[in-house]
Amino acid sequence: MRTNLGLHRFAVALAVATVGLIAAGGLVTSTESGLSVPDWPTTYGQNMFTFPVSKWVGGIRFEHTHRLIASTVGFLTIVMAAWLARRESRPWVRRLGYAALATVVAQGVLGGLTVLFLLPTPVSVAHACLAQAFFCLVVTLAVVTSPRWRDAEAREAGSVRRAAVAAAALVFLQLLVGAVMRHTKAGLAIPDFPLAFGRLVPPFSSFAIAIHFAHRVLALAVAAAVVVCVARASRSGRPELFRTSLALAGLVLFQIALGAATVLSRREFLVTTAHVVTGALLLGTALHLALVSRRTFPAGRARAVGAPALQALSQEVAAWK
Secondary structure, X not given: OHHHHHHHHHHHHHHHHHHHHHHHHHHHHHOOOOOOOOXXXXXOOEOHHHOOHHHOOOHHHHHHHHHHHHHHHHHHHHHHHHHHHHHOOOHHHHHHHHHHHHHHHHHHHHHHHHHHOOOOHXXXXXXXXXXXXXXXXXXXXXXHOOHHHHHXXXXXXXXXXXXXXXXXXXXXXXXXXXXXXXXXXXXXXXXXXXXXXXXXXXXXXXXXXXXXXXXXXXXXXXXXXXXXXXXXXXXXXXXXXXXXXXXXXXXHHXXXXXXXXXXXXXOOHHHHHHHHHHHHHHHHHHHHHHHHOOOEOOHHHHHHHHOOHHHHHHHHHHHHO
């Protein structure tokens, strides 16, 4: 059990590092620093890991830091996959680790292609979406490697699980549309909020306006899906699910507020980056709710397992120290 605990702690650390990587990527996009370092895998012809700190100026510091964090996450994923191969008895969990490794390798290649081909929109969007898929894999590993997951009974709250899966799917679609919006520079195609050119429905005179408005409509769909999650979790008789659904609702409200602030601040880069990161946390929390709704946890352990995905996992680590 101690080995499993160490593996779980490592998975939590990898999940946290992945959030940091998503934040770093968001900063690169928000500051339009994607081509500040024009070569890959080198940095201005030098080894990425020995590039002098004195030259980390302007957009270089965002892009170069993003690459270093990505390399760290890639290394941690290799360690995770090897650890799972040696110590994990469940074949499906080992396969999740291998899938995470393959995904992070593909993500690195896409990142390089993004630079070498001068930020082509399809590659940039694929790079953004694959980051979210990798995060989902890592969150799943962090949950299922927990000793508490092993101790839980395999009894499903089906209605909550279905609602959470639907919410997670909608969030992922929303993130996909958001990535298209960012990489086609449509973030301010509709310059006002909550109305669109002073109307409920804007004139669809360009692709930029259409994709921006689709992003707003999907935000409402995600909010509705989360309301369903809260309603079903409240009737499930499982307080840990209800608490997680409330956290999901809080994240949705915060994300909508950040979306509004992004427009009203004219895409201020810290606000825009926070919007990207909160989207990932929203996806991870919906996935966490879907996963834990498949188990019934002992009463003394329900609270920690039922908290929002990353917060809950962090609380577990702190409790076991």
